[in-house]
Amino acid sequence: MTPEAGEAERALTIAGAGPVGMLLALLLARSGRRVSLLERRADPRVGPAERGRSINLALAARGLAALESAGVLERVRPELVVIRGRQLHDRDGRGPLLPYGQRPEEVIYAVSRVRLNNVLIEAAASVPLIKMKFGHRVTDVDPATASVRCSEASGATVDEAPAQLMIAADGAGSAVRHALQERGLLRATEEPLAHGYKELHVPALPDGGWAYDPHALHVWPRSEYMLIALPNPDRSFTATLFLPESGPGGFDSLRTAAAARAFFAREFPDALKCIPDFNTQFATHPQGKLATLYCWPWHVQRVLLIGDAAHAIVPFHGQGLNCGFEDCVLLAELLAGGADDQTACTQFEHLRRTNTDAIAAMAIENYEDMRAAVLAPDFAMRKQLALDLERRFPGRFIPRYSMVMFHAEIPYAEARRRGALQDAMLDALLAAGMGAASELAARLMDGYA
Numbered sequence: 001m002t003p004e005a006g007e008a009e010r011a012l013t014i015a016g017a018g019p020v021g022m023l024l025a026l027l028l029a030r031s032g033r034r035v036s037l038l039e040r041r042a043d044p045r046v047g048p049a050e051r052g053r054s055i056n057l058a059l060a061a062r063g064l065a066a067l068e069s070a071g072v073l074e075r076v077r078p079e080l081v082v083i084r085g086r087q088l089h090d091r092d093g094r095g096p097l098l099p100y101g102q103r104p105e106e107v108i109y110a111v112s113r114v115r116l117n118n119v120l121i122e123a124a125a126s127v128p129l130i131k132m133k134f135g136h137r138v139t140d141v142d143p144a145t146a147s148v149r150c151s152e153a154s155g156a157t158v159d160e161a162p163a164q165l166m167i168a169a170d171g172a173g174s175a176v177r178h179a180l181q182e183r184g185l186l187r188a189t190e191e192p193l194a195h196g197y198k199e200l201h202v203p204a205l206p207d208g209g210w211a212y213d214p215h216a217l218h219v220w221p222r223s224e225y226m227l228i229a230l231p232n233p234d235r236s237f238t239a240t241l242f243l244p245e246s247g248p249g250g251f252d253s254l255r256t257a258a259a260a261r262a263f264f265a266r267e268f269p270d271a272l273k274c275i276p277d278f279n280t281q282f283a284t285h286p287q288g289k290l291a292t293l294y295c296w297p298w299h300v301q302r303v304l305l306i307g308d309a310a311h312a313i314v315p316f317h318g319q320g321l322n323c324g325f326e327d328c329v330l331l332a333e334l335l336a337g338g339a340d341d342q343t344a345c346t347q348f349e350h351l352r353r354t355n356t357d358a359i360a361a362m363a364i365e366n367y368e369d370m371r372a373a374v375l376a377p378d379f380a381m382r383k384q385l386a387l388d389l390e391r392r393f394p395g396r397f398i399p400r401y402s403m404v405m406f407h408a409e410i411p412y413a414e415a416r417r418r419g420a421l422q423d424a425m426l427d428a429l430l431a432a433g434m435g436a437a438s439e440l441a442a443r444l445m446d447g448y449a
Ligand SMILES: Cc1cc2nc3c(=O)[nH]c(=O)nc-3n(C[C@H](O)[C@H](O)[C@H](O)COP(=O)(O)OP(=O)(O)OC[C@H]3O[C@@H](n4cnc5c(N)ncnc54)[C@H](O)[C@@H]3O)c2cc1C
Pocket: 015, 016, 017, 018, 019, 020, 021, 038, 039, 040, 041, 052, 053, 054, 056, 057, 058, 059, 136, 137, 138, 139, 169, 170, 171, 172, 173, 174, 175, 176, 197, 240, 306, 307, 308, 309, 315, 317, 318, 319, 320, 321, 322, 323, 324
């Protein structure tokens, strides 16, 4: 076999040049694979970028480790804004700052989705093994040959050459997944959350300063709903309102500017005063839907689903992309590991599934934590106790949030398992009262791996 024929045989097609598709392409090219990326949008380097699922997002240890593996962390670093904890806002705009961790490195980072994606695209543009085709919308796939049908921006239909493997990183609404589902080759269900979201832009102050502390995730918890805000490098914030879609106090009840403004004036007055064009924004910004996607199998003949295409989750743990990036690292390792591609894909879906199920569940649980549990009288004490136990039993007791966000070496499923045991321990300690807690903690930890 000539070297060219060998390369063609090992060629991979990736549908979707979003962050997961791009990172995977960079990782695969590092192990010598030729990659062809098909993206429905126009090239963001030559025109205005289209909006993705959110304006900015939080990156934590898993995402950073993946960027490092692909050799692009240093390029992304200037785009990151450090976040040290949650700043709560009550109706008077006051509240505590709850640190995320207790070590200086236990922080997360806000990043613009578009800037992150562009950094990855720019990095890939200088890699000869990666070929990117923008304006190519995948409309169908033949799983037996991994050949793909696309429609171009002009409306023309093009058939891409068969590949060794086709990887679908085309997001939560994956066209590839739909095509396989229509042929009865996989089952996919979306479990919608009854709550939707709307993003609002909080500009920098007239003097160029930040409207709020830039190194915090701001949360206005109101039990049945909440507003959050993450900083952007240009000193603005992106605020996101999470609210039931219908019913009293839901999006349905905020259909007029007057109703939306009155709601904000009552619930989030310190946010409202920082959004000068609130009425226009509220009326024109889209209302997004949230759902958890369960799909199986991910691997069908020569096609593999990855990232949101395989397991989209709700955003309350800030882990959807971190998890998708973790997918990329594992898949690239397996594909480079000596097994044939089909075996590597089968290993991938089996190794990954319990972990993606675990983060899907934890993401839903964290919504309750952020909007309601944080208001409970014992919340701060519980968090404090968890941090105390971590100090006392380092490496053995690690708060669940910390395991998910700061400990990339602990798989999600393990974080969830240990988190449940630790929760029971915290319940027992709090029930015993703080006086008895110290001795009881030592006894409980003796029986805990
Ligand atoms: C409100 C909100 C906030 C979030 N916050 C966070 C956060 O803080 N931290 C975090 O880690 N995650 C967060 N997420 C989740 C995160 O956005 C996703 O997990 C992540 O974007 C998934 O990346 P992806 O590349 O798999 O899919 P996407 O980002 O959806 O990219 C898919 C790509 O495929 C392209 N595409 C789609 N269809 C086709 C087609 N037919 N043909 C060719 N190309 C196609 C799209 O144009 C896009 O470029 C949030 C999500 C939401 C909704």
